[in-house]
Amino acid sequence: MTTLAATPVxxxxxxxxxxxxxxxxxxxxxxxxxxxxSETPDFVDGLARRxxxxxxxxxxxxxxxxxxxxxxxxxxxxxxxxxxxxxxxxMPIDLRVSDWDRLVLTARRGSTSARRSAxxxxxxxxxxxxRRRPSAAR
Numbered sequence: 001m002t003t004l005a006a007t008p009v010x011x012x013x014x015x016x017x018x019x020x021x022x023x024x025x026x027x028x029x030x031x032x033x034x035x036x037x038s039e040t041p042d043f044v045d046g047l048a049r050r051x052x053x054x055x056x057x058x059x060x061x062x063x064x065x066x067x068x069x070x071x072x073x074x075x076x077x078x079x080x081x082x083x084x085x086x087x088x089x090x091m092p093i094d095l096r097v098s099d100w101d102r103l104v105l106t107a108r109r110g111s112t113s114a115r116r117s118a119x120x121x122x123x124x125x126x127x128x129x130x131r132r133r134p135s136a137a138r
Contacts, residue, residue: 009053011063012044015075018082025055026070030092034074051096 080086
């Protein structure tokens with residue numbers, strides 16, 4: 001049995017998306033996870049395992065105000081993007097995630113626009129090739 005850290009390592013909130021609710025999680029360093037379709041318990045458990053600590057809902061009193069502010073800004077920007085009023089996200093990203101997540105997040109760092117689809121379309125297949133997964137870049 002794994003024992004999780006006593007202090008929270010991340011917090012999460014939800015925001016509406018055209019297909020349902022989207023989960024957004026933050027740490028003191030920035031956004032650490034965005035999930036498009038998991039049930040809340042699965043999202044929280046998976047993130048807690050990856051970060052080796054407790055993940056709390058944004059409303060919990062132990063969550064630092066800075067984390068709540070980051071999640072609020074992310075939820076606002078996501079809403080603006082779905083409404084067609086935003087083409088870029090201006091959020092700090094916590095890269096303390098899996099190697100694959102880090103590769104995907106940094107591959108898009110230089111992009112000037114976000115794409116309005118449930119799946120990402122990468123400029124080339126370099127992200128997949130870098131991990132010896134050519135089909136993973138699509």
